[in-house]
Amino acid sequence: MALNLFTRKQAAPPPAIEAATLRSDRFRLERQTDWQRLDAIVTALEKNRLRRIADDDLLDLPVLYRKAASSLAVARETSLDAATLAYLEALVRRAWFQVYGPRTGFLRWLRGFFGGGWSAAVRDLWLDICIALAVMVAGTLVGWLLVAGDSEWYYRLVPDGMAGGRHPGASPEMLAQSLEGTKGAEGLAIFAASLFSNNSGVCILAFALGFAFGIPTLLLLVHNMAMLGAMLWLFHQGGLSFGFAAWLSVHGTTELFAILLSGAAGLHIGRSMAFPGKLSILSAASASGRRAAVVMAGCVLMLVVAGLLEGYARQLVETSEARLTIGIGMLALWLAYFLLMPRRPANAGEHAA
Incomplete structure (x- = not known):
C-alpha cells in the first residue's frame, strides 16, 4: 500500500515544475509569432533572397531582433525550458549577424x-x-x-x-x-x-x-x-x-x-x-x-x-x-x-x- 502511494506521488509532477512548464508555454505562445517572423526573414537573408522579403519586414528587422534578444534575456533569468532557450540563442545569434554583422567587402x-x-x-x-x-x-x-x-x-x-x-x-x-x-x-x-x-x-x-x-x-x-x-x-x-x-x-x-x-x-x-x-x-x-x-x-x-x-x-x-x-x-x-x-x-x- 505504501509503495502504491509512493508511486502515485512520483507520477504526478510537483507543483513548482508544473507552474514552470505553464509559464514557459505561455511565454512562448505570446511571442512565437514574432520569433517565427524573424526566423523567416533571417533565413531568406542567409539564402540571399533579399527580393523575396517585403519592405515592411526589412524595416521591422531591427525591432524584431531586439524583441528576440529581450526574450532571450528573460528566458535566461527565469530558467525557461532548455528547448526554448536553445532556439532563442540560435535565432538571436543569426539575427545579430544580419543586423550588425560584418558588411560585404567592397x-x-x-x-x-x-x-x-x-x-x-x-x-x-x-x-x-x-x-x-x-x-x-x-x-x-x-x-x-x-x-x-x-x-x-x-x-x-x-x-x-x-x-x-x-x-x-x-x-x-x-x-x-x-x-x-x-x-x-x-x-x-x-x-x-x-x-x-x-x-x-x-x-x-x-x-x-x-x-x-x-x-x-x-x-x-x-x-x-x-x-x-x-x-x-x-x-x-x-x-x-x-x-x-x-x-x-x-x-x-x-x-x-x-x-x-x-x-x-x-x-x-x-x-x-x-x-x-x-x-x-x-x-x-x-x-x-x-x-x-x-x-x-x-x-x-x-x-x-x-x-x-x-x-x-x-x-x-x-x-x-x-x-x-x-x-x-x-x-x-x-x-x-x-x-x-x-x-x-x-x-x-x-x-x-
Whole structure:
C-alpha cells in the first residue's frame, strides 16, 4: 500500500515544475509569432533572397531582433525550458549577424552591383522612368515652341555661360565653328571636370527634390530640357541639325540617360510618399529611398563617363559621323546592360545598413 502511494506521488509532477512548464508555454505562445517572423526573414537573408522579403519586414528587422534578444534575456533569468532557450540563442545569434554583422567587402559589393544589382534597381523604377522620359520630351518641345514663337525666350532659357556665342541671329558659319573639335587635349581635363560638376549637380538636385512628392523634380526636368529644345531650334534654323545632334550625342546619350534615371529616382521617392499604400509615409519613403540610392550610385558613374566623353572624345573627334557612332554606341551599351543583365541584388548586405 505504501509503495502504491509512493508511486502515485512520483507520477504526478510537483507543483513548482508544473507552474514552470505553464509559464514557459505561455511565454512562448505570446511571442512565437514574432520569433517565427524573424526566423523567416533571417533565413531568406542567409539564402540571399533579399527580393523575396517585403519592405515592411526589412524595416521591422531591427525591432524584431531586439524583441528576440529581450526574450532571450528573460528566458535566461527565469530558467525557461532548455528547448526554448536553445532556439532563442540560435535565432538571436543569426539575427545579430544580419543586423550588425560584418558588411560585404567592397569587391564583392562591386561585383554584385555591376553584375545585376544596378540594372535590377533601374528596372524596378520602370514606371517612374516612363514618366520622367515623357516629361523630358515634353520639356524639349516646350523649349523649341517657346523660342520658335519668340526668340527672346532663348535668352531666358539658355544661360550666357552655356550659350557660348550661340544665340539667335548668329551666322551658320559661327554656329558651325562652335561645333568644331580641338587638335590637342590640353586643358580638356579641367573642362571635363567642370562639366562633371555641373551635370552631377543637376542629377543630385533632381534626386533630392523628390521628397516634395516629386513635383520639383518634374519642374527641374522640364526646365533643363527646355534649354536643350531652345538650342535644337537654334541649330535647326542654321541648317545644322545633324551636326548638332552628332556633337551632342557623344556625351548626351550618357548624360541625358543619367539625368533621366536621377529624375526617375527622385520621382520614385515622391510617388511612394504620395501613394504609400499600406505603409506609413516615412516607411514608404525609406523603402523607395534604398532602391533609388542604388540607381543614383550608378548615375554617378554615368556622369563620370559623360564628363570624359564631353571633355575628350567630343573635342578630339571632328567628324559628325564618328561622333554619332560614339553616341549611338554608348546608348546601345547602356540599354543592353539595363535590359539584358540578369536580376541580382546590388548588395547582399545592404539590408544590414
